[in-house]
Amino acid sequence: MAETSVVDNNCASSRDPDTGSLVWSPELEVCLFxxxxxxxxxxxxRHFHMICIRDKFxxxxGRQVPSKVLWDHxxxxxxxxxxxxxxxxxxxxxxxxxxxxxxxxAMRERKDELATWEGREGREGVERRKRGRPSGSTGTSSNPSSPGSVGGTTVVKRKR
Structure with a gap:
């Protein structure tokens, strides 16, 4: 059965003159069904189906009706x-x-400990530690579980 996209004259919407809301007549209920x-x-x-129902209705x-009105009815x-x-x-x-x-x-616990440690030390202590690094250090690490490595590969940090 093919669906029609024409406005059905039997389903003409009627509004409450005082509130402007939809007045449910038997014709409108048939259109809803x-x-x-x-x-x-x-x-x-159910919500996806209601969107389809609302669009067809x-x-x-010939006018937009909120889904809430249909749910309530x-x-x-x-x-x-x-x-x-x-x-x-x-x-x-x-x-x-x-x-x-x-x-x-274990990774989450290490991350939480690191955040707590940096929070106690403050930003100045972190900067002091970066400046206090020996000149030959590039920020790399051969230990796969250290913060300078990711998944076993070494991460090189650039100095600015």
Missing amino acids: HAMIGHKPVGVN SQNI LNTFYDIQALNESEVLPFPNTEWPFSLPEEIR
């Missing part, structure tokens, strides 16, 4: 929360206990 054909606003993808009535017909809970997931969603590998935890 027509817009819902092929889209189920429950489950994991807005196109049919659907909540008067259905218990959307219960439908969401009863929806079967299209993929397995089992929870497994997780912890970071020991190497990652």
Whole structure:
């Protein structure tokens, strides 16, 4: 069945003259249900389906309607929360206990210690240490676990 993109005269929107909000007539509700054909606003993808419903509905009535208005009106017909809970997931969603590998935890602890140490010493102490380096030092290190190396490769720091 092909979808039409023409404004349906039966779905002409009516507004409340006082508030300017949408007044739900039986014709508008039929337009909403027509817009819902092929889209189920429950489950994991409910918000994506609601965007499609909103676009079709807005196109049919000839004016933009916020998704919140549609959610609120659907909540008067259905218990959307219960439908969401009863929806079967299209993929397995089992929870497994997780912890970071020991190497990652050790790197994070070293980083935290370094940040604490630099914070206590202040910026002046770090600058003093840089200037106090022997003239033959280029900032390289042969130790793969030292801060001057990354993943076993040596990083050369330029002096300014």
